[in-house]
Structure formats: C-alpha cells, structure tokens
Amino acid sequence: MSVGSLVAARIAAHADQVIGLARQIHAHPELGFEEKNASRWTAATLSKLGLETSTNAWGIPTAIAGSAGPGPLHVAILAEYDALPRIGHACGHNLIAASAVAVANGLLPYVTELGIRLSVIGTPAEESGGGKQLLLDRGAFAGIHFAAMTHPGPRDVARPTVIALAGLDITYRGRAAHAAAFPHHGVNAADAATIAQVSLGLLRQQLEPADRLHGIVTGGGTAPNIIPDRTSLRYMARALTRERLDQVMERVRACFEAGALASGADLELTEYLPRYSNMIHREDILQLYRKRATELGRTFEEGVTISTDMGNVSQHVPSIHPMIGLNCAAGNHEPEFATACVGSAADTALIDGATALARTIVDVATDENLRTALQMEQSATASPR
Structure with missing residues (x-):
C-alpha cells in the first residue's frame, strides 16, 4: 500500500477516538479564551498518540502545541475549539479540533519517511478574539512552510471567499x-x-x-x-x-x-479584536485537496462568504481552508447547525475531511517541486505575502 493509503486506513481505524473527542467538546461549549476543557482534552489526546504536546503554548492559556517528526518540511494543522454564545458549537469547531487530531494520528507513523515536521496548533478564540493573530505575533508560525485546516459547512466548498x-x-x-x-x-x-x-x-x-x-x-x-x-x-x-x-x-x-x-x-x-485579513488560498495545494476529497465522493459548490483569522495566517504562510459539508439545510451560526455538528453526518464529514487533508499533506511531501517551492518561500517571520 502507498503511504497515502496507509494514512487513510489508520484514520479510519481510529475513527471512534476522534469522534468521541468531537462529541465531548460539542457537549461542553466554551467561549473564546475560555476553552479550558476543550484545549485540555485535545492536548491530552495528542499526547496519548505520541506527539510532544504542551498547553499554555506561547503564553496563551488555551493554546496548545503538538509536534512530531524531523522535517525539513514543516507542516501545521490548526485546531479550533471555541463556541458561540447561547448556540454553542453552531460553527462546528468541535469537528475542527477532532479533525486536526485525526490528521496527526494518520500521519504520525510516517513523518520520518515523508521528511516532515508535523505541528498541531490549537488556536483559541476564532469567533471573538483573533487567537491566530495573537499566535502570529508571538512567533507560533515561524518556520512553518504550509498551514491547513478543514471547516464544517452545509456543503463542501474548496475555496470559500474569506473576506x-x-x-x-x-x-x-x-x-x-x-x-x-x-x-x-x-x-x-x-x-x-x-x-x-x-x-x-x-x-x-x-x-x-x-x-x-x-x-x-x-x-x-x-x-x-x-x-x-x-x-x-x-x-x-x-x-x-x-x-x-x-x-x-x-x-x-x-x-x-x-x-x-x-x-x-x-x-x-x-x-475589540485584531482585524481579520482576507484569505490567500494556496491554489496548487487546494487542487490536491479537491482531488483527494473527490475520491471520497465529495462534490464541491461555490459561493459561501465568511471571515476567519485563518486569513491572517495565510498572509504569512501558504495556507488552505476548505469547508467540509455536513449535507444540511442550516448554515453556520444557526442553532440548527449546532445540532448538525454531532451525529452520523458530522462523523462522516470529520473522517472524510481529515482523510482528504492528511492525504493532501502526503501529496505535498512527496512532490519534490512543490515541497522545494514551499521551503523557498517566505516564512511566518517575513513580511506579509
């Protein structure tokens, strides 16, 4: 079997573990910078898997950092876990956190073979505090060549308009x-x-x-x-x-x-929060993700407009932020979407999104031209691209 196939099989074999984490976070929603339980549970799961993991990362109480692998290509998977006032996880950040763990678990045995350093960065307060900008300011993205995450939505959208x-x-x-x-x-x-x-x-x-x-x-x-x-x-x-x-x-x-x-x-x-930037999508990597997601039976739509502090990251580090569909009528930030973020459709989206993203990372790592191009581009400490 290819490395990509082995990674996908490992994610599927450990699906129950990450689904359990997603449901646990969903049942205990916490607002931005107050995600004490969610960050602790996410960090504990990463540590149990074998990643070197720390909490209170970069001096932010609910930020986490997990890492494994020798490099030289440095890839970051971003986790979010904050909820919304009154309507809980109506943006699906419980799935984002669990997806990041699933990606790390799938790739972990192969980081040396792939020549990557894998980081999982737990980023608090996406909804209300611009946690990723705070992490940028404190050097969390220094030396990272590529950053990625998947975000739940009603439908699959490879390239959301992030304003x-x-x-x-x-x-x-x-x-x-x-x-x-x-x-x-x-x-x-x-x-x-x-x-x-x-x-x-x-x-x-x-x-x-x-x-x-x-x-x-x-x-x-x-x-x-x-x-x-x-x-x-x-x-x-x-x-x-x-x-x-x-x-x-x-x-x-x-x-x-x-x-x-x-x-x-x-x-x-x-x-009351740092300004969020528009997103610069790394198109060649996004096409790799689209291919891997399509192989899982995903079909893509266009047209959704959102804002996220992932846009700030993309100004410094090549990034992708595709949306993984829950196949539901409700949209993000609606109470019904919180309900959709737990259950069989959410479980499927969680595993599909993690699998597609993990296989995308394998594709990037094994494409000599692409990995060389990423290593030659500006790091997070350089001026915005």
Missing part, C-alpha cells in the same frame, strides 16, 4: 434626566445610537457588493422614563480585502461620530 473583518465596540455617554418632567436637562445616548444606525443604513447604498455591516445594541437604557445616559453597541464591518476594509472603516467611524455630534453625547469607539 476581511473588523469588530467595533461603541459607547455613547449622555446625561440622565426625567423623561417627562425635565427632558431638556438630558443628553440622550440612545438617540446618538439611533442616528448612527440610520447613517449606517443609508451608507449601505454606497457600499460595494462584498462589503458587510451588521451589529447589535448591547445596552440602551434602564427605564423608559429616564433619558438614557449610556448606550452601547457592538458592530462588525467586512470587506473583500484589508485595503478595502480600511476605506469602509473611515465611513463607518463617520457614521458613529455623526450620532455623537447630533445628540451631544460623548463617543467611545474601540476595536
């Missing part, structure tokens, strides 16, 4: 007053938020098709008979590239400033 993102916390501070007796004594912070939201709504007609604006009011007052002295919002802005995002953000900031100017409230605006 840039910024997250904003906005607070307006006014002056409280009796809304009936002395409204003229007040400065209405809720009015400031209303003006800003109307401005954002009007701005949308001038935005480009890939631009996105969406947000929520997180605090709007205490009682209807008190002029609100504090109103808070959390918004996201997205654009096709980081350069376009910078342009959009200028207009968005102006909308929030308009609310303050018109109402007389004070404005506090901060970015």
